[in-house]
Amino acid sequence: MGKRIVVALGGNAILNEDPSTQGQIEALRHTSKQLIELIKQGHQLIISHGNGPQVGNLLLQQSIAQSEKNPALPLDTCVAMTQGSIGYWLQNTMNEAIAEAGLNQQVASIVTQVVVDENDPAFSNPTKPIGPFFTQEEAEKLSSETGEAYVEDSGRGYRKVVPSPKPQTIVEYPIIKTLIENGYVTVSAGGGGIPVKKVAHGYEGVEAVIDKDFASANLANLVEADYLFLLTGVDNVYVNYNKPNQEKLEDVTIDQLQAWIAEDQFAPGSMLPKVQAAIAFAESRPGSKAVITSLENIGAIFDGGSATVVMAGNPVQAV
Numbered sequence: 672m673g674k675r676i677v678v679a680l681g682g683n684a685i686l687n688e689d690p691s692t693q694g695q696i697e698a699l700r701h702t703s704k705q706l707i708e709l710i711k712q713g714h715q716l717i718i719s720h721g722n723g724p725q726v727g728n729l730l731l732q733q734s735i736a737q738s739e740k741n742p743a744l745p746l747d748t749c750v751a752m753t754q755g756s757i758g759y760w761l762q763n764t765m766n767e768a769i770a771e772a773g774l775n776q777q778v779a780s781i782v783t784q785v786v787v788d789e790n791d792p793a794f795s796n797p798t799k800p801i802g803p804f805f806t807q808e809e810a811e812k813l814s815s816e817t818g819e820a821y822v823e824d825s826g827r828g829y830r831k832v833v834p835s836p837k838p839q840t841i842v843e844y845p846i847i848k849t850l851i852e853n854g855y856v857t858v859s860a861g862g863g864g865i866p867v868k869k870v871a872h873g874y875e876g877v878e879a880v881i882d883k884d885f886a887s888a889n890l891a892n893l894v895e896a897d898y899l900f901l902l903t904g905v906d907n908v909y910v911n912y913n914k915p916n917q918e919k920l921e922d923v924t925i926d927q928l929q930a931w932i933a934e935d936q937f938a939p940g941s942m943l944p945k946v947q948a949a950i951a952f953a954e955s956r957p958g959s960k961a962v963i964t965s966l967e968n969i970g971a972i973f974d975g976g977s978a979t980v981v982m983a984g985n986p987v988q989a990v
């Protein structure tokens with residue numbers, strides 16, 4: 672029977688070597704062809720995606736062009752802009768892939784707001800890397816000129832960091848759920864969702880970038896998904912990653928993952944949030960599973976393909 676699956680797309684599903692609009696559309700075209708394997712297998716597909724590189728680049732463009740008559744837009748609005756542009760590309764590349772495969776399905780992108788706590792400690796401790804990578808020297812220069820924070824990102828270089836509060840709930844989730852239940856493929860919670868706080872008259876934007884893996888875990892819980900797929904650049908999570916004694920993780924329990932987190936096995940800013948999001952989803956929906964794997968592996972996941980699978984309780988059964 673078809674499963675309800677939230678699929679969170681990692682950076683390499685949207686952006687490879689070519690950062691132009693056409694380059695990103697090409698990457699999404701490739702991604703969409705992989706994603707429709709799940710539709711062919713009869714599953715419900717709920718897509719979410721990141722925006723770290725794109726929102727950081729947009730901030731940089733604004734910093735160069737801004738003036739009194741052309742003021743820079745706040746970060747929540749930049750998240751909305753990148754959510755809109757990636758959703759627009761993805762909607763078209765998914766529709767193309769669906770038509771090419773002779774399937775009969777329609778795709779809708781939903782402008783998605785995610786509620787955060789304005790007192791979240793993340794606002795005074797920026798940790799979310801966005802935008803391009805810089806050398807240490809470049810980052811120190813930029814930081815002294817702008818007062819912005821930069822950190823080393825998982826051995827790949829230095830990046831600007833912004834506050835990343837935890838998602839509390841998703842304003843549009845009942846709409847997303849209704850669309851899924853009526854047979855639509857949805858693209859939502861893009862870029863982790865537009866961060867908002869609840870105010871008397873409704874919602875108001877706050878300047879932050881929510882982690883898309885945490886937002887996707889929250890979405891998967893709210894729409895009562897069977898699976899959360901966190902797609903990234905590796906087929907599996909590893910302990911002792913990139914060391915001679917690295918060990919591939921397949922079926923793992925939450926307790927095992929917590930013990931490895933305590934040993935700092937997963938890099939903050941890359942694999943750690945995925946592992947934490949997988950745990951959060953598995954805990955929130957007993958019986959459901961969180962899967963961390965690569966985009967290329969997606970068609971084979973229900974057919975013995977290698978992936979890291981997290982489920983509450985023990986023992987863990989096969990996918």
Ligand SMILES: Nc1ncnc2c1ncn2[C@@H]1O[C@H](COP(=O)(O)OP(=O)(O)O)[C@@H](O)[C@H]1O
Nearest residue numbers: 681682903904905908909912937938940941942
């Ligand atoms: N313990 C680990 N196991 C597997 N991959 C890891 C580990 N630690 C860091 N990584 C790296 O983290 C990457 C995923 O993080 P990142 O690229 O930031 O995410 P995203 O795909 O969402 O953009 C993997 O492709 C891999 O290169």
Ligand SMILES: NC(=O)OP(=O)(O)O
Nearest residue numbers: 721722723862882883
């Ligand atoms: N918002 C977000 O988490 O984006 P990335 O996955 O691209 O970092």
